[in-house]
Amino acid sequence: MDKPKLAFIGGGNMAKSLIGGLIDKGFSSRCISVSDPVKRNLDQLNRKFGIATTSDNSIAAKDVDLIVLCVKPQILESVCKELQASLNQTPPAISIAAGIPLSLLMDWLGEDTPIIRCMPNTPALVQSGAAGMFANQKVDKKLRNLAEEIFDAVGLCCWLEKEEDIDLVTAVSGSGPAYFFLFMEAMEKVAIDLGLDQEISRKLIIQTVLGAAKMAAESDMNPSELRSCVTSPGGTTEKAVNAFLEGDIMGLFNKAMNKALERATEMAKEAENNTHN
Ligand SMILES: NC(=O)c1ccc[n+]([C@@H]2O[C@H](COP(=O)([O-])OP(=O)(O)OC[C@H]3O[C@@H](n4cnc5c(N)ncnc54)[C@H](OP(=O)(O)O)[C@@H]3O)[C@@H](O)[C@H]2O)c1
Known part of the structure; x- marks a missing residue:
């Protein structure tokens, strides 16, 4: 795809980090537009990235190669339906909304629309994200490459074999940053209780987590x-x-991640029930 045109629908945290990552990686700001209802948000995006902005989603999505849906899951249905109603043909789409299955996205955007479902995580905000993606049958190689380019710009991404694996990714890397924050919180509390200065404790713990992750990333072990x-x-x-180990940390992980998986599956069902009611 030669210089593909992208539109971000919703200009919040995720959109900002994806746009920032793409521009840092050399993607032309002239090929990116964004829509959001808040003018202040749009002005900020325009000043920071030099991209086109509008408060009208269908203007942003008209004649682009891909739309990236970056709105909250609760309003995704109305946003998609509005796009489908106002455009002759809905462009291919990526949805990053937690818990919204492809079947619903296809209902809302049109059965023939190429759609990718992606589960990113919060470190995408600092260009260190980890995302899992699954595409419907309409998505071709060029579109897959473009989706990879977008999510590699803010970290790394992997293609999944089946849509249900998105729920697993949610339990692993989607919720994963919070697991590590919990460890850091516990370590800091104990370090302070043991008498170490709070500022020193935090610095050492953060660097330890970064160092351990770097070693794991760079090692063959x-x-x-x-x-x-x-x-x-x-x-x-x-x-x-x-x-x-004696405190059964392995069992606790098993329990915690199964709970996250259960909730991710439940949320997808809730989304389906809500739209069918
Ligand atoms: N943040 C994460 O780490 C993360 C991780 C995984 C998945 N996600 C998913 O990413 C999506 C976006 O999350 P976020 O953290 O970027 O949320 P966010 O910061 O709240 O951004 C959403 C943006 O959409 C705007 N918006 C509201 N109604 C709209 C409409 N009708 N048309 C266009 N834009 C509209 C919002 O404006 P207002 O503020 O005025 O409502 C806001 O600027 C969510 O679906 C979330 O599930 C996020």
């Missing part, structure tokens, strides 16, 4: 092997790790 390498027999790390 799996996390279990990496853990063995930093755990000397009879040492301090072994004592701490054994305490985690």
Whole structure:
């Protein structure tokens, strides 16, 4: 696709980070437009990125190669239906709305519309996101490449084999940042209780998380092997790790991630029921 034209529908946090990532990677601002009801938001987007802005979704979506739906899940149905009603042909779309299945998106945008469902995560806001994507049968190779370009610009993305895997991605990387924030919160609390300065504790913990992630990203070893390498027999790390294992940390992860998965599946069902009522 030569210089594809993109329209972002909804100019909030996710749209801002995706647009910023694309422009940083050399995507032309002349090929991007955005629509949002809030003028202040639009002016800010125009000043920051030099992109075209409008408060009319159908103007933004007219004659583009792809629309990226960046509105909250609750208003996605009305936004999609409005686009379908006002355009002769709805452009291909990517939806990042949590819990809205392709079947509904196709109902709202048209059965023949190429649609990609994507589950990004919050570190996309700092260009370190992890996203899982699944495409309907109408999506061709060029569109897949464009979707990859968009989500690689703010981190990395993977294609999934089946749509249900989006719920798994939600439980793994979608909710995942909060799991690590919880660890950091717990470590900081204990460090302070043990007498370490709060500012120093936070700095050391953040750097430790970054360092561990970097080692895991750059090493050929799996996390279990990496853990063995930093755990000397009879040492301090072994004592701490054994305490985690005795407290059934593996069981807790199993429970927590299954709960997240259950909720993601439930949310998709709720979205379907709400539209059929
Ligand atoms: N943030 C994340 O990390 C994350 C992760 C995974 C998935 N997502 C998904 O990404 C989507 C966007 O999330 P976000 O965090 O970017 O939300 P957000 O910051 O609230 O952005 C949504 C934007 O859409 C605007 N909007 C409201 N009604 C609209 C309409 N009818 N037409 C066009 N724009 C409209 C909102 O304006 P107002 O503020 O005036 O309402 C707001 O600027 C959601 O579906 C969410 O599920 C987000």
